[in-house]
Amino acid sequence: MPLYICTACGTQYPASDKPPVQCAICEEERQYVPERGQTWTTLEALAQSHRNGFRQYRPGVLGIGAGFAIGQRALLLQTAGGNVLWDCVATLDAATVTAIKALGGIKAIAISHPHFYTTMVEWARAFDCPVHLNAADKDWIMRPDPAIQLWDGDTLELWDGVTLIRCGGHFPGGTVLHWGRDKGIVCAGDILTVVADRKWLSFMRSYPNLIPLSAREVERIGAAMAPFAFDAIYGHYFDRVIETGAKQVLETSVARYVAAINGARGY
Numbered sequence: 001m002p003l004y005i006c007t008a009c010g011t012q013y014p015a016s017d018k019p020p021v022q023c024a025i026c027e028e029e030r031q032y033v034p035e036r037g038q039t040w041t042t043l044e045a046l047a048q049s050h051r052n053g054f055r056q057y058r059p060g061v062l063g064i065g066a067g068f069a070i071g072q073r074a075l076l077l078q079t080a081g082g083n084v085l086w087d088c089v090a091t092l093d094a095a096t097v098t099a100i101k102a103l104g105g106i107k108a109i110a111i112s113h114p115h116f117y118t119t120m121v122e123w124a125r126a127f128d129c130p131v132h133l134n135a136a137d138k139d140w141i142m143r144p145d146p147a148i149q150l151w152d153g154d155t156l157e158l159w160d161g162v163t164l165i166r167c168g169g170h171f172p173g174g175t176v177l178h179w180g181r182d183k184g185i186v187c188a189g190d191i192l193t194v195v196a197d198r199k200w201l202s203f204m205r206s207y208p209n210l211i212p213l214s215a216r217e218v219e220r221i222g223a224a225m226a227p228f229a230f231d232a233i234y235g236h237y238f239d240r241v242i243e244t245g246a247k248q249v250l251e252t253s254v255a256r257y258v259a260a261i262n263g264a265r266g267y
């Protein structure tokens with residue numbers, strides 16, 4: 001039986017003879033069903049229709065994605081102790097598996113929030129590795145699997161200076177990854193969203209439906225990041241990267257957001 005994948009958000013569902021009636025992720029207020037209606041694909045069909053592109057941002061930081069569905073790209077982080085796949089993309093074909101295996105495979109997958117869970121179980125099986133998800137978002141796991149390991153609390157240390165940080169915001173379990181190399185790198189998904197000018201960050205409950213977060217939630221994001229030193233932030237699209245000065249950008253962006261949402265003069 002096929003495992004259907006939602007073409008709007010990239011979420012893969014358990015095996016079923018007919019496609020699911022609805023995509024629970026798209027029906028919820030943080031996503032949307034496209035005007036054309038709900039449509040489905042499979043991993044096999046995706047391998048024909050889409051191809052992953054790769055972008056090396058710096059040695060050991062490799063972007064992977066095909067622009068499918070929400071259009072995010074994943075990041076392969078190469079540490080001495082093993083590779084981490086940060087966030088996930090639905091598109092997993094034979095070429096991608098071969099290329100990543102040649103780079104040492106994947107020791108663990110960590111994902112920022114449910115919109116990027118996509119085909120995580122396929123990736124976990126292809127690379128025989130666990131998937132670390134924050135337990136607060138467990139109700140949004142559409143395809144449960146023994147490879148999924150839920151974590152609680154504020155942080156989860158992996159290895160080689162890689163730490164997962166729960167920021168909340170966009171989702172209660174909204175997570176970013178901090179890596180201590182090169183003055184500090186943060187992989188942020190759209191929990192800290194690098195905006196179009198790449199000079200600022202913003203923070204939303206829903207991006208497509210333009211639902212903001214409260215000042216309190218955004219201040220909590222700032223507090224969660226305060227203990228960590230970093231210079232670069234990698235957002236969720238190929239071109240959304242702040243290469244330097246990112247710690248300052250986060251601090252001023254939290255302040256700008258809170259001023260705006262509180263109706264400060266000038267906003």
Ligand SMILES: [Zn+2]
Nearest residue numbers: 006009023026
């Ligand atoms: Zn969907």
Ligand SMILES: [Zn+2]
Nearest residue numbers: 113115170190
């Ligand atoms: Zn999202």
